[in-house]
Amino acid sequence: MKTIAEIGLLAEQYDIAIVGAGPAGLSAAARAAELGLSVLLADENPAPGGQIYRAITTTPVTDRSVLGEDYWKGGALIARLERTDAVYAPGCTVWSVAPDEAGGFELGLSLGGQARLVAARQIILATGAQERPFPIPGWTLPGVMTAGAAQIVLKSSGLVPGGRTVIAGCGPLLYLLAGQLAAAGANIVAVLDTTPRRNWLAAIAAFPDFLRSPYLAKGLKLMTQARGKLPFRTGVTSLAAEGTDTVTGVKVTRGGATETIACDALLLHQGVIPGINLSNAAGCAQAFDAVQRCWTPTVDDWFASSIPGIAIAGDGAGIGGAESAALRGEIAALDAARRLGRLSEAERDEKAAPTRAGLARSLRGRRFLDLLYRPAEAFLAPPADETIVCRCEEVTAGQIRDTASRLGVTGPNQMKAFLRCGMGPCQGRLCGPTVVELIAQVHGVSPAETGYYRLRPPVKPITLGELAALPPTEFAVKAVVR
């Protein structure tokens, strides 16, 4: 592996460019490089690992039990990549992926304050998941953050929130995180579980598969550990953060009764959804996944998107977890190698067979989790009018409902013209799913019919100065400026 710290050192063109150095990107890059392809692996973080193995090569957390054994598995993936000729560019943001005139792609990259355009014949997007937005009244107060953000700080700096900490929400990661934070010394005064009780009814049919899944043992262990040690409260139906300058408490409704729990930090988590910013902006088709309740890019068995030459591997194409992400990365790389003529179809299929078996195993039981941890309606489409949905432009749930009904706005792209939600610095990353749910609710249609934002590049901001200094590519020099 060759690590690149300066943008000028990148080649003009790669066989394959992979965006994101989490499990999917790491294994895709390793596999592609092992097959003799020239590979660029770009990631905005300073070190490889993605969210799950974040900071694995640099974390100050040395007690292995704090982050759990699974975390340390990431090391093997990185060691494998290190043995190849792949080019790895850390701290490198990819702000655009678009087809070029030569049938390949043009990537817009920034590294160390400088921008560049680089060509690649094939693309694998492995940009992973993001936390589902979880707007409740008061969620914009200082002291309230997402559980994922707390985990990033823990992994990269070994820090936990100070003072009384409440964790609230739903999903397996909630238990994992509560356990990790507690092990690292956080003072967790409550774990508020919003999993709707009736989800069990829907999930039970998928239970037999779950019994044979790799999640079972892990999940049970997490649950029992967390439940045994931590102050758990289930059946939470409503939450509001309280405080004026900073969070001082959280108002909780359970079983019809409401109480306030004093706290200094409130960590929110409502599961994860695919990060679709780059694939959406690149023009890849996407559809609403009614089970995972989120938009996912449309991919085939080889994780190829609707745009020939762009594949999407890992959680960015549908939540499946770290183990399946790594396997999906491999499969996507094999197909890219086939498209590049490096493997025949038969060779590709043969090489993919064992990985596919592993993938099926790793995904077994997923459906149970998806059904069980499906967020409650009230957290998908916040009922309180004053709840801020778009933080950047301070647009509330009430405004969105009103604009949808009074002005007949039927989709999130039209909503932008009236309320500017989705047009601030985050470009809809945080409000998109909620805006869609609210509009769908008002019109009594599904999110699928409501549609999603058309996201625009650059998917990560670059400065005007950086862009102005963009070195001309061969194409740009040849193109007639008009």
Next chain:
Amino acid sequence: MSGGSRSTDVIVIGGGIHGCSTALHCALRGLAVILIEKDHAGRHASGVNAGGVRQLARHVAEIPLSNTSMALWHRIGSLVDDDCGFTSDGQVLVAEDEEDLGNCRARVDDLTLRGFHHEELIDSAELRRLVPAVSDACPGGVVSRRDGAAIPLRATQAFKRKAAERGADIREGVRVTRVSRDGANWRVETDDGPFFAPRIVNAAGAWADRIAADLGEPVPLEVIAPMLMITAAMPAFIKPVVILRKRKLSFKQFPNGTVLIGGGYLGRAIRDENRTVLDWGKLATNAKTVWDLFPIMRGAPIARAWAGIEARMPDDLPVFGRSARHEGVYHQFGFSAHGFQLGPGAGAVMAEIIATGSSNVPIDGLEISRFTNH
């Protein structure tokens, strides 16, 4: 809205600002209208443009339509019950050097001779007063003080809503596949069945050449994808919209601080997929112009960039008016990246022509026959 009559007085094809405006003005004149839009109103050029409401630097053939429009923009709220985000802080054409300024002077003199007074030559002091942040090297320019900007999608939808309120039947998500003669009527075939009317308006934007071809009036329409970018909020530093003559630039700061940068650099349009591909090399040139002219902008983060699908004619002028071949057919397309401002007025003039047979607003030089008569 579906389930209504399939026969009407006027069928408007295309729900951009032009189609919606014409539908509204027809309805205001008591005509029954069906508007057919394949996506949703404002989905294309009319919803994603720079929102520039500009009389400045228009071709003389367009000025009468533009003037009519400007009068409507200044009372837009009473016309469509929504202010469309219209603000009027003027537009300024900045001369980058003395030669440039000389051309500005000649232009303003020419307009004066023709009886138009909306463009005004300004010296460097007035330029500095209007645009304090502009680079010191610029010797002056031209201002059009009643110009401004509006919010494109919001404006287009306001026209649509008001048209619907006045009885127009708006059919979104319906594509016109063919138009043909059917006795006294035109038969407008769609993927939702046929519609009939004695009069049809072709306001299909970048797709209008296909309708024109069906009518035996093929036009050399070019599908273009002008690009725009917008920055994160900056401290307020400029009110009017700024444009240049020699280099491509259109530059505007919104009241919320974000800055819109455009000027006509083109990306690639894939019109059958409603998709565009940006050309970052050209956007870099666009950014370089801003870097030169407005040093304050150098560190501004670019929040997003996009392109819209627009129709351009070889002479950069719209096709506007009756068909050269058929009774009851009207064309309103090819606005060549400057048709947003024209929308309100063009709709009024088109409805007048449809309802009364003529209009006092001259539209000479915009006829389709300039391409179809050889």
